[in-house]
Amino acid sequence: xxxxxxxxxxxxxxxxxxxxxxxxxxxxxxxxxxxxxxxxxxxxxxxxxxxxxxxxxxxxxxxxxxxxxxxxxxxxxxxxxxxxxxxxxxxxxxxxxxxxxxxxxxxxxxxxxxxxxxxxxxx
Amino acid sequence: xxxxxxxxxxxxxxxxxxxxxxxxxxxxxxxxxxxxxxxxxxxxxxxxxxxxxxxxxxxxxxxxxxxxxxxxxxxxxxxxxxxxxxxxxxxxxxxxxxxxxxxxxxxxxxxxxxxxxxxxxxxxxxxxxxxxxxxxxxxxxxxxxxxxxxxxxxxxxxxxxxxxxxxxxxxxxxxxxxxxxxxxxxxxxxxxxxxxxxxxxxxxxxxxxxxxxxxxxxxxxxxxxxxxxxxxxxxxxxxxxxxxxxxxxxxxxxxxxxxxxxxxxxxxxxxxxxxxxxxxxxxxxxxxxxxxxxxxxxxxxxxxxxxxxxxxxxxxxxxxxxxxxxxxxxxxxxxxxxxxxxxxxxxxxxxxxxxxxxxxxxxxxxxxxxxxxxxxxxxxxxxxxxxxxxxxxxxxxxxxxxxxxxxxxxxxxxxxxxxxxxxxxxxxxxxxxxxxxxxxxxxxxxxxxxxxxxxxxxxxxxxxxxxxxxxxxxxxxxxxxxxxxxx
Numbered sequence: 001x002x003x004x005x006x007x008x009x010x011x012x013x014x015x016x017x018x019x020x021x022x023x024x025x026x027x028x029x030x031x032x033x034x035x036x037x038x039x040x041x042x043x044x045x046x047x048x049x050x051x052x053x054x055x056x057x058x059x060x061x062x063x064x065x066x067x068x069x070x071x072x073x074x075x076x077x078x079x080x081x082x083x084x085x086x087x088x089x090x091x092x093x094x095x096x097x098x099x100x101x102x103x104x105x106x107x108x109x110x111x112x113x114x115x116x117x118x119x120x121x122x123x
Numbered sequence: 124x125x126x127x128x129x130x131x132x133x134x135x136x137x138x139x140x141x142x143x144x145x146x147x148x149x150x151x152x153x154x155x156x157x158x159x160x161x162x163x164x165x166x167x168x169x170x171x172x173x174x175x176x177x178x179x180x181x182x183x184x185x186x187x188x189x190x191x192x193x194x195x196x197x198x199x200x201x202x203x204x205x206x207x208x209x210x211x212x213x214x215x216x217x218x219x220x221x222x223x224x225x226x227x228x229x230x231x232x233x234x235x236x237x238x239x240x241x242x243x244x245x246x247x248x249x250x251x252x253x254x255x256x257x258x259x260x261x262x263x264x265x266x267x268x269x270x271x272x273x274x275x276x277x278x279x280x281x282x283x284x285x286x287x288x289x290x291x292x293x294x295x296x297x298x299x300x301x302x303x304x305x306x307x308x309x310x311x312x313x314x315x316x317x318x319x320x321x322x323x324x325x326x327x328x329x330x331x332x333x334x335x336x337x338x339x340x341x342x343x344x345x346x347x348x349x350x351x352x353x354x355x356x357x358x359x360x361x362x363x364x365x366x367x368x369x370x371x372x373x374x375x376x377x378x379x380x381x382x383x384x385x386x387x388x389x390x391x392x393x394x395x396x397x398x399x400x401x402x403x404x405x406x407x408x409x410x411x412x413x414x415x416x417x418x419x420x421x422x423x424x425x426x427x428x429x430x431x432x433x434x435x436x437x438x439x440x441x442x443x444x445x446x447x448x449x450x451x452x453x454x455x456x457x458x459x460x461x462x463x464x465x466x467x468x469x470x471x472x473x474x475x476x477x478x479x480x481x482x483x484x485x486x487x488x489x490x491x492x493x494x495x496x497x498x499x500x501x502x503x504x505x506x507x508x509x510x511x512x513x514x515x516x517x518x519x520x521x522x523x524x525x526x527x528x529x530x531x532x533x534x535x536x537x538x539x540x541x542x543x544x545x546x547x548x549x550x551x552x553x554x555x556x557x558x559x560x561x562x563x564x565x566x567x568x569x570x571x572x573x574x575x576x577x578x579x580x581x582x583x584x585x586x587x588x589x590x591x592x593x594x595x596x597x598x599x600x601x602x603x604x605x606x607x608x609x610x
Contacts, residue, residue, distance in 0.1 A: 112152060113155055
């Protein structure tokens with residue numbers, strides 16, 4: 001049973017040894033001529049400006065979160081719309097429509113809450 | 124074109140969840156449309172919702188099987204889940220009763236509290252009646268996300284912030300374990316339905332020794348152990364219980380713990396009876412560790428909320444003793460114990476809320492010096508709750524422990540019961556210490572800041588009745604619990 005995992009263990013071992021080996025050997029054998037440019041953090045070829053540890057406004061976080069919520073609602077509507085005709089053919093049209101209505105009402109409650117709370121105002 | 128068939132939907136099976144969710148959404152809208160700082164009306168409306176849901180739970184009791192099943196076998200509202208749903212509703216109701224007072228005092232009366240409690244309760248119910256691993260997971264997420272917010276609800280208090288963040292990070296981590304366990308179980312059996320997992324394991328004897336299946340069980344046990352705060356997965360409990368707003372600490376220690384047990388019991392006893400030899404050993408170790416760690420650390424605690432947090436770890440350990448027994452008596456004992464624990468623990472927290480000043484600078488055991496002289500009635504009721512937590516007759520705590528331990532004895536776990544009883548004896552020290560301060564020390568404070576509201580009185584009175592009545596006539600509750608066990 002456990003023998004089936006042997007190739008994976010071999011692969012993982014080789015991967016670790018190869019990774020460690022190249023790092024160790026390059027630091028042992030490679031020439032070291034450091035300069036200021038070489039030691040600078042790599043930033044797409046541009047010169048680094050300021051620290052990366054900046055604080056962002058919480059507004060970005062809220063907008064991103066709300067975007068994901070309502071985005072998923074929209075994404076769910078597409079497959080529903082694609083199969084809706086099949087449901088009509090099976091005689092389940094009104095029921096499936098009502099189900100989607102319930103789903104949208106629940107999200108709408110959330111939307112009204114967010115809107116009234118002022119989470120959508122930028123200023 | 125294949126024809127689509129209507130899935131077997133039965134809304135009666137999720138009636139209590141539906142009621143609570145609708146009430147919660149209405150409250151959410153009321154909270155933003157009705158101006159003003161007064162939020163007590165939300166508490167009363169949510170109480171109405173909880174009572175209606177409770178009636179729907181009562182009316183579902185002993186329903187015929189077709190009425191219990193719903194959603195293609197993802198939900199089963201059997202007596203087992205109904206008993207747990209009653210526990211969740213009772214703890215939610217008591218938590219709502221003690222909330223308004225606290226939130227006004229701590230100046231964090233935002234109103235979202237009540238919808239969040241209701242959503243959390245709906246999630247717990249879904250966990251208890253879920254018979255599909257996905258439904259259980261969904262319920263767990265609805266519960267957990269609401270609880271993360273509730274733990275950090277007092278947003279101007281740094282400790283509450285810490286509690287919310289800590290609970291969120293560790294909770295998300297443990298959810299990962301649970302989900303990984305579910306994935307492995309699905310990989311081994313090809314289904315997420317609990318009944319089908321059981322039949323797959325019964326048909327294929329090699330499955331019990333399939334590492335994928337066993338590791339799946341273990342990882343799910345880790346996830347659930349985190350939710351019920353069993354050692355060694357209890358690290359989050361003291362900090363979260365201490366930092367969270369006190370009514371939410373009371374709620375968290377009663378409802379979600381019971382929900383964790385409900386799902387844990389169903390998954391292990393119904394889906395994986397073939398692995399019983401494995402999981403009963405595991406539960407034995409968990410029970411011993413949980414009881415011992417909880418009680419020993421509680422001995423040295425001075426902050427009463429932190430002490431009750433460790434005590435709640437210990438109580439999860441006692442319930443695990445009944446779970447280890449793996450028989451019907453053990454399950455009935457857990458049901459009985461979780462119900463009594465909800466009453467005694469929320470009752471004790473209600474009195475802690477009354478005694479606490481704003482910002483809770485006086486939550487130490489010494490601050491209760493002379494409480495018995497200044498407020499004899501409240502001190503007596505607090506003593507009753509503490510006696511029940513310590514497991515002394517004639518309280519519900521004693522009867523519950525008695526059933527749990529006798530179920531374990533019946534299954535032959537003598538040493539487990541010996542360790543449990545020793546632990547229970549050790550726990551008397553820290554409960555009695557509060558009483559020593561209440562009755563045998565001279566008052567330092569006047570306790571004149573305490574404001575008694577009718578809602579708090581109601582919750583204390585209900586809890587006191589819930590501790591005494593099952594303690595004197597346990598057969599009422601026990602007969603219900605025995606009808607609620609999983610066969």
